[in-house]
Amino acid sequence: MAKLAKIATAELISSKELNSDWQRAATSLLVAIGSHLPDLMMEEIFLHLSGTNSAVQAMVQILAEFASTDPMQFIPRWKGVLSRILPILGNVREMHRPIFANAFKCWCQASWQYSIDFPSHFPQDGDVMSFLNSAFELLLRVWAASRDLKVRVASVEALG
Numbered sequence: 001m002a003k004l005a006k007i008a009t010a011e012l013i014s015s016k017e018l019n020s021d022w023q024r025a026a027t028s029l030l031v032a033i034g035s036h037l038p039d040l041m042m043e044e045i046f047l048h049l050s051g052t053n054s055a056v057q058a059m060v061q062i063l064a065e066f067a068s069t070d071p072m073q074f075i076p077r078w079k080g081v082l083s084r085i086l087p088i089l090g091n092v093r094e095m096h097r098p099i100f101a102n103a104f105k106c107w108c109q110a111s112w113q114y115s116i117d118f119p120s121h122f123p124q125d126g127d128v129m130s131f132l133n134s135a136f137e138l139l140l141r142v143w144a145a146s147r148d149l150k151v152r153v154a155s156v157e158a159l160g
Contacts, residue, residue, distance in 0.1 A: 061099060094146065
């Protein structure tokens with residue numbers, strides 16, 4: 001499984017195109033791996049979150065899809081995701097902001113689903129709330145005021 005995860009991330013990183021057929025297949029493979037071995041998938045993604053801009057976008061898309069597909073596996077690992085995404089959020093280029101905003105929307109929807117399914121085991125502590133507050137502050141004050149309609153719409157949807 002580890003080799004498959006490495007092959008999939010290598011494909012995502014090497015491709016310059018977003019949403020190519022190979023990328024969608026690699027994303028689906030990583031999400032499937034994450035459903036069975038979430039720590040393995042997260043470890044592989046975390047290795048590439050500090051990489052090139054295209055790699056980061058692809059990794060964020062995988063994390064968004066994983067959260068939508070399997071909130072029960074994602075939410076206990078959300079704090080680790082936020083701690084790695086938040087430092088790079090302010091430097092995201094305008095054209096890539098909808099990807100990140102959509103990811104926040106997916107992550108928050110996963111959190112909502114998790115809170116319904118496991119209300120007594122909800123792992124949102126003060127750190128997670130602080131990370132979310134910082135991210136939403138950026139979405140509200142900077143991204144929602146963007147001149148780019150796609151960025152504004154994605155930001156408002158994420159805030160919703």
